[in-house]
Each structure stands twice: as structure tokens, then as C-alpha cells.
Amino acid sequence: MGDLQIRKQTKTYDAIIVGSGAGGGMAAYVLANAGLKVCLLEAGPMYDPAKDSSQLKNPWESPRRGASTKFRPFGDFDGCYWGWQIDGEPYTHVGDTKWEWWRARMLGGRTNHWGRISLRFGPKDFKRKSIDGLGDDWPIGYDDVKPYYDKIDELLGIFGTNEGLDNHPDGIFQPPPRPRLHELFIKRAATGIGIPVIPSRMSILTKKINNERGVCFYCAQCGRSCKAYADFSSSSVLILPAIKTGNLDVLPHAMVRQVITNKEGLATGVSYVNTLDLAEYQLEGRTVILAASACESARLLLNSKSAAHPGGLANSSGVVGKYLHDSTGADMGGIIPELFDRKRYNEDGVGGMHVYTPWWLDNKKLDFPRGYHIEYGGGFGQPVYGFQWGMENLNGTYKINGKQKEAGGYGASLKEDYRYFYGAHIGMAGRGEAIAFESNYCEIDPGVVDKFGIPVLRFHVKPSEHEIKQAKHMKETFAEILHAMGAVITWGGDAGPENNYGLHAPGNIIHEAGTVRMGNDRRTSALNKWSQAHDCKNLFCVDGGPFVSQADKNITWTILALSMRTSEYIVDQMKKREI
Amino acid sequence: MDRRKSIKTLLISSASFAVLAEACKSDDKKTVTAKDIPVAGDSGLDRMKEEEEYEKQLMANTFFTPDEMATITLLGDMIIPRDEVSGSASDAKVPAFIAFIVKDMPRHQTPMRGGLRWLDVQCLNRFGKSFQHCTAPQQVEIVDMIAYPKKAKPEMQQGVAFFSLVRNLVATGFYTSEIGVKDLGYMGNVPNNWNGVPDDVLKKYSISYSEKELKECISFG
Numbered sequence: 043m044g045d046l047q048i049r050k051q052t053k054t055y056d057a058i059i060v061g062s063g064a065g066g067g068m069a070a071y072v073l074a075n076a077g078l079k080v081c082l083l084e085a086g087p088m089y090d091p092a093k094d095s096s097q098l099k100n101p102w103e104s105p106r107r108g109a110s111t112k113f114r115p116f117g118d119f120d121g122c123y124w125g126w127q128i129d130g131e132p133y134t135h136v137g138d139t140k141w142e143w144w145r146a147r148m149l150g151g152r153t154n155h156w157g158r159i160s161l162r163f164g165p166k167d168f169k170r171k172s173i174d175g176l177g178d179d180w181p182i183g184y185d186d187v188k189p190y191y192d193k194i195d196e197l198l199g200i201f202g203t204n205e206g207l208d209n210h211p212d213g214i215f216q217p218p219p220r221p222r223l224h225e226l227f228i229k230r231a232a233t234g235i236g237i238p239v240i241p242s243r244m245s246i247l248t249k250k251i252n253n254e255r256g257v258c259f260y261c262a263q264c265g266r267s268c269k270a271y272a273d274f275s276s277s278s279v280l281i282l283p284a285i286k287t288g289n290l291d292v293l294p295h296a297m298v299r300q301v302i303t304n305k306e307g308l309a310t311g312v313s314y315v316n317t318l319d320l321a322e323y324q325l326e327g328r329t330v331i332l333a334a335s336a337c338e339s340a341r342l343l344l345n346s347k348s349a350a351h352p353g354g355l356a357n358s359s360g361v362v363g364k365y366l367h368d369s370t371g372a373d374m375g376g377i378i379p380e381l382f383d384r385k386r387y388n389e390d391g392v393g394g395m396h397v398y399t400p401w402w403l404d405n406k407k408l409d410f411p412r413g414y415h416i417e418y419g420g421g422f423g424q425p426v427y428g429f430q431w432g433m434e435n436l437n438g439t440y441k442i443n444g445k446q447k448e449a450g451g452y453g454a455s456l457k458e459d460y461r462y463f464y465g466a467h468i469g470m471a472g473r474g475e476a477i478a479f480e481s482n483y484c485e486i487d488p489g490v491v492d493k494f495g496i497p498v499l500r501f502h503v504k505p506s507e508h509e510i511k512q513a514k515h516m517k518e519t520f521a522e523i524l525h526a527m528g529a530v531i532t533w534g535g536d537a538g539p540e541n542n543y544g545l546h547a548p549g550n551i552i553h554e555a556g557t558v559r560m561g562n563d564r565r566t567s568a569l570n571k572w573s574q575a576h577d578c579k580n581l582f583c584v585d586g587g588p589f590v591s592q593a594d595k596n597i598t599w600t601i602l603a604l605s606m607r608t609s610e611y612i613v614d615q616m617k618k619r620e621i
Numbered sequence: 622m623d624r625r626k627s628i629k630t631l632l633i634s635s636a637s638f639a640v641l642a643e644a645c646k647s648d649d650k651k652t653v654t655a656k657d658i659p660v661a662g663d664s665g666l667d668r669m670k671e672e673e674e675y676e677k678q679l680m681a682n683t684f685f686t687p688d689e690m691a692t693i694t695l696l697g698d699m700i701i702p703r704d705e706v707s708g709s710a711s712d713a714k715v716p717a718f719i720a721f722i723v724k725d726m727p728r729h730q731t732p733m734r735g736g737l738r739w740l741d742v743q744c745l746n747r748f749g750k751s752f753q754h755c756t757a758p759q760q761v762e763i764v765d766m767i768a769y770p771k772k773a774k775p776e777m778q779q780g781v782a783f784f785s786l787v788r789n790l791v792a793t794g795f796y797t798s799e800i801g802v803k804d805l806g807y808m809g810n811v812p813n814n815w816n817g818v819p820d821d822v823l824k825k826y827s828i829s830y831s832e833k834e835l836k837e838c839i840s841f842g
Contacts, residue, residue, distance in 0.1 A: 123669050248839040423809075
């Protein structure tokens with residue numbers, strides 16, 4: 043390598059935001075609209091769903107028929123760049139830790155492909171320690187966040203229904219889509235055994251919300267990101283509109299190395315490497331807002347050591363990287379004989395489920411402390427790679443058009459079988475709350491750097507008996523529902539203590555949080571209740587990092603609400619010259 | 622509805638989409654250059670540059686020999702022959718899909734190559750010829766020995782595993798082709814208004830929407 047120089051960008055910003063997912067996009071939107079000069083750094087390329095999405099492609103337009111690759115673990119049409127592994131950007135594990143870390147590298151981050159499941163935390167979700175003695179209470183409560191949930195419901199759009207349920211707050215909803223056939227079956231069976239099934243709550247537009255965004259046209263492909271901007275992506279709904287204010291500059295291909303601080307310990311900007319030409323830069327700003335994802339933000343803080351912050355930035359408490367937790371997950375699938383040989387019609391609907399089950403039980407009467415919700419799948423999906431794989435395990439089990447066949451086979455008779463079983467499969471996924479433990483953490487691996495020379499994360503995470511017992515309960519519930527609807531389990535029925543009852547490896551559900559947690563006590567938290575660092579008043583974190591606990595709800599809607607709340611606080615503090 | 626028409630409908634159903642795409646183009650100028658925008662590869666799909674490079678590499682390689690491809694084509698058309706509903710595996714270009722997928726998923730390479738050789742050796746021992754040069758009745762005879770996992774003889778189990786893999790690859794290739802998707806009757810992947818399960822289907826399964834659902838859910842005409 044020749045002479046390595048660090049170039050200083052001449053423009054100084056009011057705010058530098060690292061990361062362009064839900065948290066970073068919202069911060070950019072609020073601050074740019076408030077008139078601040080904002081620079082958003084994103085490690086991946088620009089992305090605009092309108093131009094770049096693979097929406098409405100047919101399976102044969104992919105040479106691998108939609109199968110996954112390391113570049114797109116959720117399939118060839120998926121709207122997310124990278125996933126569990128990125129070339130040249132490793133992460134490591136301690137002992138038998140099985141942590142899996144999903145990282146997106148693109149404008150909008152993971153919001154380009156996420157499930158759009160948008161659930162408010164309830165009042166109890168902020169105060170779990172007071173209820174069961176585990177983990178910690180948040181320094182804020184539902185009433186602090188409710189005004190922001192209301193605002194994002196209206197700004198971003200969400201469908202659902204007001205049900206008046208305990209701890210599953212109502213919202214400002216557009217009408218949901220009608221349930222599909224298998225969802226009506228599930229609802230009838232589950233409600234019959236006391237398990238509620240209600241319309242799902244997803245940030246997809248069933249009604250027009252403004253002139254910039256289209257309305258859902260029911261192709262079921264939100265995961266590819268929507269060309270009509272009819273679902274919420276940070277790219278389409280927040281960042282591209284924020285660019286139009288003239289107050290936001292986006293720097294793609296900018297991998298942030300470090301937050302720079304001065305002698306007083308205040309943040310003065312960031313240093314980053316351009317991933318295309320590997321040139322090194324510094325950028326100055328009045329505030330630095332981290333939104334790189336819970337673990338990337340923790341990594342950045344831990345890599346930003348200085349004389350004023352010897353243990354890493356915002357880490358005098360030593361909690362940065364700790365309390366790492368993900369949603370729990372366990373799944374099961376089955377086949378509904380009543381649905382064999384179904385009449386064909388288009389039942390794509392929205393991308394994902396039209397109904398779901400919110401947590402419905404009282405943990406005081408159970409042997410595990412926190413709840414879960416259930417997501418449902420099924421129907422006439424677009425055939426992709428793996429379609430009806432393993433027919434030899436199915437077609438000898440049921441009479442097909444009245445005939446008992448030998449399992450396996452070939453020829454015209456086999457073609458009949460594929461048609462016969464199409465659209466009769468369903469799946470269930472439990473997604474629940476894990477306890478945030480100090481002993482589950484990520485830290486800087488002392489011996490490993492990525493291809494940019496940035497020290498990487500090392501993970502140390504183990505599921506506790508609480509999560510394992512919860513997974514056991516999930517599996518029992520799924521089996522009960524399947525049984526009640528006359529379905530037969532086809533996969534996921536092999537749960538036992540030997541496999542933690544099918545509990546997914548932590549990280550696998552991609553709801554990681556807790557690594558830069560907020561709190562009133564600066565000895566046990568990195569951020570105050572505004573997501574502002576105790577140790578550095580012009581440093582903020584607005585991704586999953588600040589979460590004290592993460593409820594039995596997907597966390598994106600709360601990331602958005604908290605990011606909006608923090609961003610408004612930043613505007614206010616800047617006006618008052620506090621930062 | 623054909624594809625071209627469906628895209629037209631998309632444009633109509635979201636009138637703002639073309640305008641917005643245009644607007645974004647000019648707004649990006651300041652910090653984004655042409656090389657930043659992902660370029661679609663040969664497949665016409667959105668591709669990162671790393672994906673493009675990977676696919677170029679795959680396309681440049683060949684895995685199966687011409688003889689192996691001939692056998693795969695024969696087996697494919699036995700598994701998915703032309704019938705009164707649709708064409709055959711080779712009509713749907715399934716052999717080309719299999720030739721690609723084993724390069725993309727190297728885990729299939731040894732089971733496929735080894736299985737094809739296993740099959741040829743079996744045929745050589747029984748009929749004195751490799752599979753592709755056997756008569757049609759001979760090909761059926763050997764395939765019948767490995768196509769039915771539960772009744773196959775223990776000494777044929779390696780052949781059963783191979784044939785199950787071929788069946789799965791052929792079927793997945795066929796039912797994700799244009800011919801196969803039409804055969805299945807998948808009617809989605811087009812802009813539409815979801816108005817719930819059709820009435821005759823609800824009636825058939827003796828199930829109905831609740832008053833609450835009819836009142837609260839979005840409905841069309």
C-alpha cells in the first residue's frame with residue numbers, strides 16, 4: 043500500500059447518522075425536516091425499491107428459481123443485500139455459542155425486506171422486572187412512547203383492528219385484508235380451544251396515505267420491497283423523501299470505523315472507509331447518532347476508545363455489548379387433508395399473514411416468565427426452489443383422488459400428486475420474549491479484524507431455561523391448533539429436550555437488541571431515557587441497542603417510535619444550545 | 622394476464638410510482654454516481670456487484686458431461702412426461718436448470734455424479750449397456766427398482782436416494798418453470814384487489830366471515 047491519507051470532508055453537519063435502517067431513516071427524516079443539516083452514512087450501496095426491487099418477477103426469471111444464496115439468504119428475489127455472512131466481514135463465537143448475526147448492507151437496511159409486522163409494546167412490556175423480577179424496567183413507560191406510536195401509525199401507515207386487549211395497545215389503523223381460507227380454518231380451530239386469532243398489524247397501505255406512495259396491490263411480495271412504496275421501508279418512505287428537503291446528504295459505501303471525540307469527551311464526528319476505493323475519511327458534526335443495528339452500534343462504541351473514554355465510548359458503565367437478546371423462535375408445519383385438491387384462485391394477499399395470535403396467557407400460571415405471539419403461513423404461494431420437495435414422504439400416505447399409491451414414483455401419476463397437495467400446507471411460527479441477561483454479550487475479538495482493519499465482534503450467548511420452556515409451550519400449542527383443525531404435522535414435530543424443543547439459535551429471528559441499553563442509573567446503563575449517552579451528551583443511539591427488554595412483539599415499530607422521540611429531543615436540545 | 626399487461630396494471634394502480642422514480646433520480650445526483658446503482662445482471666434481477674461476479678463465474682463453468690446430461694434428460698422426462706395438462710421436463714428446460722443448480726449448490730454435485738454412475742454400472746451389469754443406451758423397457762425396469770422407497774430392495778437403497786434427489790430436482794425445476802406454474806394453476810403474481818375467499822369456496826368448506834370481519838376488513842366492489 044502506498045501513502046495512506048485521511049481526508050477531511052470540508053462540510054460540517056448538525057447531525058451525523060450512522061446506518062440507514064428503521065432507526066437511522068427516522069432520525070434522518072425528522073432532523074432533515076426540522077431544518078438541520080444531516081449526513082447519513084450507509085455501508086452498502088444506494089437502493090430505491092421503485093427501481094431496484096425484484097417484485098413481480100416469475101420464478102423462472104431466477105436461474106436458481108428463487109433459492110437462497112449467501113448474498114440473499116431469504117431467496118434470490120429477496121430485497122436485502124447480504125445476511126448471515128458477508129465476504130471479508132467475519133464475526134466470531136466464544137465456546138459453543140450459536141449466535142447468528144444478520145447484517146444488511148444497503149440503503150434502508152433490513153427494512154427493505156422485513157415482515158412489516160408492526161406491534162406496539164404494551165404498558166407491561168416496559169416494566170417487566172416489576173412484574174416477574176427478571177431483567178430490568180425501562181426508564182420510560184407506555185405513556186411516554188404512545189404519542190410517537192400514534193404519530194408513526196399516521197406517518198407510515200399500518201393496518202389492523204382495535205381490539206381493546208390487555209397489553210396489546212390499539213392504534214390508528216387502516217382496514218386489514220380479509221383472512222385467507224387456511225387462516226379462517228386456523229381461526230376457527232384456535233378460538234375453539236381458547237387461543238385468540240385477530241387481524242395482523244402490518245405497515246402496508248390498504249388505503250392511500252399521500253401522493254408519494256401507492257396502495258397495496260396484493261402480490262404477497264413485501265419481502266422483495268415494494269416498487270409502489272405501498273409498504274414501509276426506510277429507503278422509500280423516510281430517506282428518499284428526506285433527501286428532497288435538501289438538508290440530507292447520503293454517503294453510501296461508507297463503513298464507519300470510529301466515533302471521534304475531543305479532549306472533553308464530546309463527539310466531534312466519525313472516521314470511515316469508502317468501501318469502493320478504500321480511501322479513509324473524517325467527517326465532522328455537532329451530534330453523532332448511531333443506528334447501525336444493535337450489535338454494529340455496540341461494536342462502534344467499543345472500537346471508539348480514547349483518553350476520555352478508555353473503556354470504549356459511552357461505556358463507563360461497562361454495559362455496552364451486554365444484555366444482548368433476540369426474540370425466541372420455534373416453528374411447526376402441517377398439512378390439511380380437507381384442503382387437498384383445492385379450487386384455484388389468486389390468494390396472494392399482502393406479504394405475510396392476514397391474522398395472528400397475540401400473547402394470551404398469564405405467565406403467573408405457567409413455568410416460564412414471558413410470552414410469545416404466533417405468526418401463520420400457508421396457501422397457494424408462488425412456487426419457488428424446493429417446491430413440494432420430499433413428495434416421496436407424502437404421496438403414499440394419503441389417498442389421492444380416491445386411490446392409494448405407492449410412495450415415490452414417477453410419470454403422469456406423479457404430476458397428479460403435485461397438483462393434489464398444492465395449497466394444503468400451513469406453517470406456524472412462535473416469536474417470543476427472551477430475558478436480557480448481562481451474561482449474554484458481544485465484545486471486541488482481541489485477535490480478529492475485518493477486511494477494512496476494523497476489529498470484529500465476538501459473541502457469547504446462551505439460551506436460558508426460560509426460553510427453552512417457552513419453546514416447549516409453543517410446540518405444544520402448535521400441535522393443539524393443528525390437531526383441532528384436523529391437520530397432520532409434517533415438520534417441526536420432533537421437539538424434545540435434546541434440541542431445546544426446537545428453539546432457534548439466538549440471533550436467528552433477527553430481532554437483536556439490548557446492547558446499548560438505556561436507564562436512569564449511569565452505572566448500569568449506557569444511555570439515558572432519551573437514548574442519549576450518559577458519558578457523551580452529543581451522542582445518541584436509535585436502533586435496537588437502547589432496548590432494556592423487547593417484549594413478545596417485533597421491535598421495528600418501537601425502534602421507529604423511539605427514534606422519532608429521540609430525534610425531536612435532539613432538535614429541542616439544539617435549539618436550546620444544550621448540545 | 623400476461624406479464625407485460627401486469628406491469629402496465631402496476632403502473633396504473635400506483636400512478637405516483639413512475640413520477641417518484643424520476644424525482645429520486647435527480648435528487649440522488651449529489652452523492653451518488655452511476656456506479657453506485659446496482660445493475661441488473663443477465664437474469665434481469667437486481668444484483669449486487671458481488672452477485673454478478675459470482676454468477677459470471679458459475680456461467681463460465683460446466684459440471685456435467687454430455688453423457689451425464691443425456692441421462693438427466695431421460696430421467697427428467699420419465700419423472701415429468703408430457704400429459705393432457707402440460708408438457709414434459711425437457712419441454713420446460715429442466716435439464717438446463719439442473720445443470721445450473723448443481724454449480725450453484727455444490728452439495729448436489731457428488732450425489733448426482735455418483736448416482737448417475739451407480740445407475741450406469743447397474744445397467745451395465747444387468748443389460749450390458751449404460752442407462753442412456755438401454756431400451757425403454759430396460760430403463761423402466763431399473764427405474765422401477767429405485768423409484769419406490771418403501772418397496773425397494775435393501776441393496777438398491779443408494780439408487781433410491783439418488784432417484785429421490787433427481788425427482789425433487791426435476792419437480793422443483795418443472796413447477797417453477799412457466800409450463801409448470803401454469804400446470805399447477807398458480808394465479809398470483811399479478812396486481813389485484815384481494816377481496817377475500819370466493820363465496821363458492823366458503824360455501825364448499827362451510828365457513829364464513831364474521832360480521833366483524835366484513836365490517837372491519839378492506840373490501841372491493
